[in-house]
Amino acid sequence: MTDGDEQRLARVALTWLTEPGTRAVHRLVDGVGPTGALQRLIRGDVPDQTLRSAIAARLTAGDPYAVAEAALARADRLGARVVIPEDEEWPSPVDALTRLAVSNPQRKVDRETAPPLCLWARGGWPVGEALERSVAVVGSRAATSYGVHIATELSYGLAEREWTVVSGGAYGIDAAAHRGALTAGGVTVAVLACGLDRPYPVSNTALFQQIADTGLLLSEWPPGAEPLRHRFLIRNRVIAAATRGTVLVEAAARSGATQTLRRALAVGRRAMVVPGPVTSAMSVGAHELLRDEEDARLVTGVPHVLEEIGRIGADLAPPARGPQRPRDQLDDDAARVLEAVPGRGFIGPDSLAARAGVDVRTALRKLSLLESLGLLLRRDGAYALRPTPRTAAKPGSE
Amino acid sequence: MTDGDEQRLARVALTWLTEPGTRAVHRLVDGVGPTGALQRLIRGDVPDQTLRSAIAARLTAGDPYAVAEAALARADRLGARVVIPEDEEWPSPVDALTRLAVSNPQRKVDRETAPPLCLWARGGWPVGEALERSVAVVGSRAATSYGVHIATELSYGLAEREWTVVSGGAYGIDAAAHRGALTAGGVTVAVLACGLDRPYPVSNTALFQQIADTGLLLSEWPPGAEPLRHRFLIRNRVIAAATRGTVLVEAAARSGATQTLRRALAVGRRAMVVPGPVTSAMSVGAHELLRDEEDARLVTGVPHVLEEIGRIGADLAPPARGPQRPRDQLDDDAARVLEAVPGRGFIGPDSLAARAGVDVRTALRKLSLLESLGLLLRRDGAYALRPTPRTAAKPGSE
Incomplete structure (x- = not known):
């Protein structure tokens, strides 16, 4: 086994041993490398008591190296691969998560926001390249026909202009976003919160297949991992960081999609919100964001989104005020x-x-x-x- | 004729001789009083050539004093009165218009924004008192059922909480705003752009009668004045200044209602906008405002509006951040x-x-x-x- 293979195996094992995003683990990897970090975690050489207990519990379920080997073999059979920061195709924007600080973190998921240790990928595109010009379109699962219409149109238009549309593969807005991009013959990336061998929800299976055929399925979790509830929130930080900006289409009050948008803001990406009828419960979260977050920008269509995400690049629509290079x-x-x-x-x-x-x-x-x-x-x-x-x-x- | 009567007559004559809002006239009145100002205008002692010509043209149509006397007599028969700044019931907030400066004024109506010289009133309420706790609800004439629903609900809720609802008496949002307040048994004020003897539009006649019976009809123009197109824009500054804040419910791009909101901002009042479906042309102006005007606040219902307009007063909903006295x-x-x-x-x-x-x-x-x-x-x-x-x-x- 080469040194690179060993690093890869260690990162996979680390992701199985602890949940992605755990800052202590990320710091350890930064300090002593993945193999060193893995050895220390296995030895129980971790100051944090809670983390130590969690690892000890996990270790009773199997040997991390063996589990990682099995995961790699399983991915191989599936036509999937694991991508690590040392790989050329690593999407470096996600490393910005090292500086993500959610103000007033109350839950574990708000504190444990370290960058992914590795990403499982299925699809022909090099991950970094697929995400280079990308924008996230997210929203409620229980979307209304208004939201589905908007998400589809928006993603279609963005894909037509060769932007990759990133979403979470869920029902409602997510699925509409992926479908809009696919219809335009564009690239779309679904970032999942479970193993790529069991993309969730099952009823989107045909959609996932289409995405894998022309775009990418991504996940931090190894094959076999279940779509546990808290994993969706952990996953959201990757959607926020991997893209130039996030567009929220519909969201109920305090939904997971609003969390993605707040993360996009916290990591310095563009945060955009499509308003809706104030009579719709599915627009309450969107309007809350527009009221609460000074930097969240109201957008009503593709030109507005391009204006935001293209601001650093070359898609700047009509020049704002004074030439900005x-x-x-x-x-x-x-x-x-x-x-x-x-x-x-x-x-x-x-x-x-x-x-x-x-x-x-x-x-x-x-x-x-x-x-x-x-x-x-x-x-x-x-x-x-x-x-x-x-x-x-x-x-x-x- | 007492000195007060003479002042009143002069102000009425001035409003007939020049359009309301003319800054040069207002400055003259400030300097030498209404009677002095009137005499100078009649003599043609005005530096501005355009204004001098306009006055000369008007003078061929009649004697200002005689016209003013006739207007007062006509108002009297109508049960209307003229209110001047010296009267106790004068709504002093409109005087804030002296400091209204629209950035990049391109049209005459954007430059000529002086306070009213007088206000014609019909209804039992003292004008200042009726407007003391007031909020404007404005929007498109070609409103959708969504907009009409929102304006009605909003005005009903505000009137229920003893806020006076001010609008322009037009079709669509304006009429819905007045009706909402009337239904709640509240006070509503229609600020018109024509004489009170011929409130426009004619099809709202029954509504105007209801408003006069329980609230107020107001106008800067003397009885007999026609609802000329440009007068609606001149009128809008009064709606903006007389109230604590303006809520825009629905507006097409660059509509007159968006102008009222920008004026509210320019004169330091609260500017509030209700968003709508981005698929609706009648929400384009509303969304434009929310994107362009940093100080325009997105509101979705009565609590949000109360939070804004009550900020200086006593209706502050849940205290914002830290006590603000x-x-x-x-x-x-x-x-x-x-x-x-x-x-x-x-x-x-x-x-x-x-x-x-x-x-x-x-x-x-x-x-x-x-x-x-x-x-x-x-x-x-x-x-x-x-x-x-x-x-x-x-x-x-x-």
Whole structure:
């Protein structure tokens, strides 16, 4: 077994041993790596008493290594794979979850919001690529025909403009969002809260098959994992972080979908809400969000959504007020990386990291961002400045 | 003819000679009084060429004094009266229009926003009293059944809680607003854009009669004035300024009702918008406002509206964040006037103005504000500190 395989196995085992999102586990992995972290957890070398007990209980159910091996074999038979942060296809935006802080966390699910340790994937798309230009469309399971209509239209329009539509695969708004994107021949990603061998709900089986055929099914949980109630809330943070923004279509008061939107806000993504008739109980959560969250933006259709999610990129509709160029929005690291790219020719991430004075991991993340902003070209893993302006508004016309 | 009668006649003549809202006329009245201003206008002693021509044209149609006398006689036969700023029943909140500044005024109606020179009134209520606790409910004439339902419910609920509902007497949302208030046995005020002898639209005649019987019909225009198109927009500023806040229920893009709401914002009143289905053309204007105007607040029902309009007063629903006392919201003049009220006993406005070091007019305005905030008591035109703190449940229980 190579070192990479060992890391992969350890991450799978860790996800089985503790629920995804557990901050203590994530910190341990960051400190001593996945295999080191796994060994310490198995030894019971964890300061947190509750976590230690939970792990001890889990260990009585099986050997983590054996369970992980079995999960990998099962995934293989299913045509699924496990993706880890070291893989090229890892969707780096989810790493932003390290800085997700929900104000006044009252429940465990609000505190334990670490990035995924691994993602199970089924479908032809490299995960990172499928999610690069993506927007989440979420809402109530008990949607009204109004909500289903809106979600379908919205997703159809976004998919037509080559945005990936991400949702949770549930009844109602989620299913309408996936279907709208599929109808447009676009890419759609369902992020599930259970094993990919048993996508939930069962009655959406045909839909899941279609999604896997043309888009992606994703999950943090290994094959065999059950869709437990609390897992949906844990899962929501991935939908919020993996996308540029989340659109809430219909939600009852305090629904799970409103939680996804609050997470999107907490992690610095665009949060958008479609209003509805005030006479509808299914719009109460949407209106609550628009009243409570200053940064939640009312949207009524595709142009509004594009205006929000395209703000950092190239889809900016009619220019807002004064020209705003992608470059103006770069953080310090990204600006340094961009400045370090030579005037002509391609450069590899390692040399670039050295020139920019940042670590390679940071360089890779920022390169991916700069590329998605249309400022850089990538070829065979190396980068160059994009010579001609990409859009009408001429962002990045260096 | 007494001096007061002369002032009144001059104000009526001025309103006939120039359209209400004309800033130059208002400034002149402020400087030399209504009779002086009228004489100067008749002499053509006006720097503005356009205004001078307009007046000259009007003067060929009749003698302003004779026209004003006739209008007063006509009003008298109709059971209507003219109210001027010197009258006790004058609704002082409309004077806030002196500081209304619409950003980027493009049309005359956006620049000429001076307070009314006089108000024609029909109905038993003293104008100021009827408007003291008032909220405007406005919207589209071509309302949908959704909008009519919402406007009716909202106005019913507000009237039930003893808020006066103000609107423009038009078809659709306006009529629904008046009817909702009437059904609750409450007070409703229609601010018209034509003479009170010919309320428009004619098909609302029975409604206007009901309003006059239990509430008020108001207009800046003398009897006989026609409901010209531009007058509706001039009128809107009065609806915006006379009330504590305006609720927009349904509006197409760029409708007159959205203009009323922007005016409410510009003059420092609460601006509230009821969202609707994004599939409805009649909600486009409402959603535009919620997107464009940071201070426009989404409301879904009576409790939300009470929270907004009661913010300065006593109807604050569940206390927002941290206790906020009426006193904290006073401007400098109001605070000085309040401080000048003696610890015990009543004091008249003149003595109080002297103690506070403000002019009597300012003192009177601030006293009326402080009284409506529940900080002062009034008896026979003199004021005293209200001894016990006023509670949420007992507005106006003096």
